[in-house]
Amino acid sequence: MRLVMRLTVAVLVLAAVTPAVLADLLVCSVNGDRILRFSETNGAYLGDFVPPGTGGLNEPQGMEYGPDGNLYVCSNDQNAVLRFDGVTGAFIDAFVPAGSGGLNSPADLEFGPDGNLYVTSYGTDAVLRYDGRTGAFIDAFVPSGSGGLDMPASLTFGPDGNLYVTTWERAQVLRFNGQTGTFIDVFVNDPVNLYPAIGVRFGADGHLYVSGGLFHRVMKYNGTTGASMGAFIPAG
Template sequence: MKLVMRLTVAVLAFAALASTAPADLLVCSINGDRILRFSETNGAYLGDFVPAGTGGLNEPQGMEYGPDGNLYVCSNDQHAVLRFDGQTGAFIDAFVPPGSGGLNSPGDLEFGPDGNLYVSSYGGDAILRYDGLTGAFIDAFVPAGSGGLDQPAGITFGPDGNLYVATWTNGQVLRYNGQTGAFIDIFVNDPANLYPAIGVRFGPDGHLYVSGGLFHRVAKYNGSTGAFIGLFIPTASGGLYGAYGFEWGPDGRFYLASYGGNSILRYNGTTGAFIDTFVAAGAGGLTQPGMILFTPRSVTGNVELGDYDPAKVSQVPVSLKVYKAGKLVRTATLTLDENGNYTLPNVVAGTYDFAFKASHWLQVVVRDVVVPKEGLTGLDVSLINGDIDGDNEVTLFDFGALVAAFGSVPGDSNWNPDADLDGDEEVTLFDFGVLVRNFGAIGDE
C-alpha cells in the first residue's frame, strides 16, 4: 500500500556562536519523484536538488540529514531508503535496499539517540531499525501492530527519549519506549482533528504538533500529557489544502506543505498566524509537496598549524573525524584558506567529538561539542608539529626519521616531506628546532 494522500478536490574553550551561512528549503514532490530546492530567504526555486527518479526515487516521503552530512530519503514505492550527497544531491546508494527487513512503503525516518536509523513501514504496520552506519537491518523496533499500530506515518523522538508515531488511519499518536520499543500508551487520540495524522514534531515550546492532512489543519498537544491545546493552524488558514510536512525554519517561523495547493505556506512560529505563501503554487513545477526540510547549517573555525610557514597553510589537508556517542559518524578532509579557516557543511544539531589531524602534526580532539540547529562558529584548534612517523607522539623515532632526511630537498633520494616540519622545502636545523621544542608531546586519542 502506498503512503500517499490522494486528495479529492475536496564545555568548550571556544566561542560557540551561531553560523550565518544560508540554508535551503528542500521539498519532496511525491508524484514528481523529485526533491526541489528553494531559497531560505525568499522561497525562489533554485533547481532540483534530486532530479526525478534519481537512484530509482519513487514517491519520496520522509527525509532527514544524517550525522554524516548526507541526505536520507524514504522512497515509498521502491520500499527503500536512498542516500544522496548532502551538498550536491548526487545519488550515493540505496542505504536500506528495497524490502530490507520487510520494509513496505516507508513513510518517515529519523536517526535515533543511539545513532541508528528508524523507519516507519507504512505497509507493514511497524517501525524498523537499521544500523546508522551501514544500513544493515537490526530488528523490528516496534513489531507489527504493537499497541494497535496501523499505517504509521510520521515519527519523532521526543524530549523524553521516547518514540512518537503518527498513525494514518485513526487520528492517533502512539508512544513507545525509546530504548526497547515497548508500547507505552496512546499519547494522542483525536480523530476529530487528525485525518490522516501525518507529520509529527515537538516544537520549540516543547509541545507536540501534528498535521491533519484532509482536515487541512495542524493541531497542538501538551508535550507532557498529550492533552489537546488547540488548533495551531486553523482549518484552511492561508488557503491550506492538505496539511502535510512541516518544519520551523531558521527564522523561527513555521513552514507547512499544502499538498493539494502545490505550495509551501508560512506562519508565525509562535501563534500560528498566517504570514504568506512562501513557495508559490507550482513553483519549479512543484506538485504534491510532502515532507519538507531545511538543510543543516555549517560548523566553521580555524586550524593553526604550529611551527609552519603561514603562507602555505592552504596547501595542507586536515583530516577530520566526527564521533557521536562514541561512534565514528563522519570523516572529511578540510581545505583551509590562507588564514587557516575551514567550513564543514551540513552538520545536524547534536553533541559530537571532533578529531583534527594533519600529516606531521599531533591529533587534537575537541569533545562534547554541542552544535545547535543554527550551526556553530569558532571551533578553533592548534596542532603541535613534529609527528614525522605518524604515531601521534613526538619521540626519538621522529628524530631518527629527521636524521635520515637531513639536508634533503624535493627530488633527493632521501627526501621525506613529513620531515620538512616548517614547510620551507628542505630539512635543516630549523626542523630539528621544532622537534626539540615539542619533544615528548602526545596527541589526543
Template structure:
C-alpha cells in the first residue's frame, strides 16, 4: 500500500522528524527546490514570487522513493536522500536527470538516512537515524560514494536518533539527537564527541538545523512546532525565534535562510512553505501555498543561489529529511512498504 501522511502523523509514538538542508552551488539562481515526499519528486519554485516553475526531479526518477534531504555537491550536481531505499541518489545539477545511485542501498550500514552535508574534505556525511541498527553518522568518499567510516560511531556522546547534521562556523560537527532532545557537538576532524552543545527541552524533538548569517544556530522542533535560536559559540538559548503563537506552523522541517535574509520553513502537516522575518522571527506569509505545483508532503528545501557546497571556517548553512520511529526506534518505512 502506498504510504500516506496519515501514517506519519498517527505514528508519532516516540518521534516524528523532518529536516531540510541548504548547501551547494546549483546551476540556476532564483530557484527554491522543495522535496515532495508523497510524489517521490523534487519541485522548483521562483524565489521572488513563490510561483511553481517545474518538476526538477521527476516522480520516482532513478528509483527515488521518499525524498528527504537535498543538496548540491562540489561537482554542482544534485544529491537526494531516498529514505525508503536507504540510499543517496545523484542527479544532473542543470537538468535534474538521474546520474547514478551515489551511495548504494545500505552501504556501510546506512539505515533510515535523514540529512546529509559535504565537509571541507569534500566527503559526504549522512545521518543514519535508525536506533535499532546504525544510530550514527556515516562518511562517504565525495567523488566515488564509497563508504569510508562511521564518522560519529553508534551512540557516541549519547546520541539517540541522529537527525540534522551540519558543520559549524568553528569547523566542528553538530547534530540533533532527537530522542534525547539535545544538540551534540563533535570534533570536525576526528568525529570525537566534545559536548552537549544545547538542550531543546522535553518533548521538543529537535530535527533539522542551520547556522544563520549571525553564526547562531537555528533548530526546528517537530514536537512543539517551533524554531529555537541558540548562541553559536556557547549553545545558550537566545530565544524561541519562531514561537508559532499564530499556529500557522505544523510539523516544521528545517529552517533555511533565503537570499532575502528571511527564514523559510516547510510545514509538513499543512503541506506548504512559510516565510518569517529573518531578524525578528515574525510570520510574513505563506510563501508556497499548499499543494502548489502538485506539492504533496512538503519536505526539505534548498535555495540555488544561497548555497556553499564546502563549508568555510567562518560560515555554515543547511536542507531536508524525514521519518518516524515507533517504540525503541522501529522505523515507519516498514509500514510504508507493506
C-alpha cells in the first residue's frame, strides 16, 4: 500500500511506500474520521480501510507504517496516536495514549533512524519522542518554540540524518540536529509561496518538497542548501 496524507482540506501530500503487499492508496478523511482506500492503478474507491471513529479516531492526519508493519495514525482531536493492523485496518491500541507527554493536536509522525516515534505536537509547538516499541513518552525532542517553532504541521528526517519540521504560521522549514534535537537553522523561509507551510518530504532525488496550503501548490527546494527550485506542482 501507499499512503496519502491529508493535512488540510485543500492539500494532499504523498507519503511513503509501505511494507504491505497490496498496491493501494490510503487517504485520511479528516472530517469523516476514517481512512479511505483507493486503487493505486485507477483511483477507484475500495472502501474504508479504517471505518469512522474506530478506536476513537477523530480528525486523522499524519500516518505512517511502522517497522512492525502496522499503521500509525495521528488522531488530532483525540490528542493520541492510534495503531491499526497494517493489512486489515483493525484497531490494535492507542499506541500513544491521549495527552501522553503533553501531546496536543498531533499533526504528523515519523519513525526516526533510532527506531523511535517522533510526533508534532501542533498545540504546544513541540516535537515529542516516544519509544518505538512501547509508545512510552521519552522526551520533548524539540522543546516548545525552539528555533521559532510555531504550530509544527509536518516533519521528516533528511538524508543528512537531521530533522526537518514545517512551522505553519511562519511558512518556514526548520532544521534540527537529528540526534540531539538542537536547533540548527531556518532551512527554508518562503512566506510568498508556502503560507501556511504544511507537508514536507524529501524526494528520491534528494530534494525537499513542501506543500503550501493557501496557494495550493507544492514547492521544491534544494535538499542541500534549501534554495527554491520553483513550483513542483503549480497553484490550481
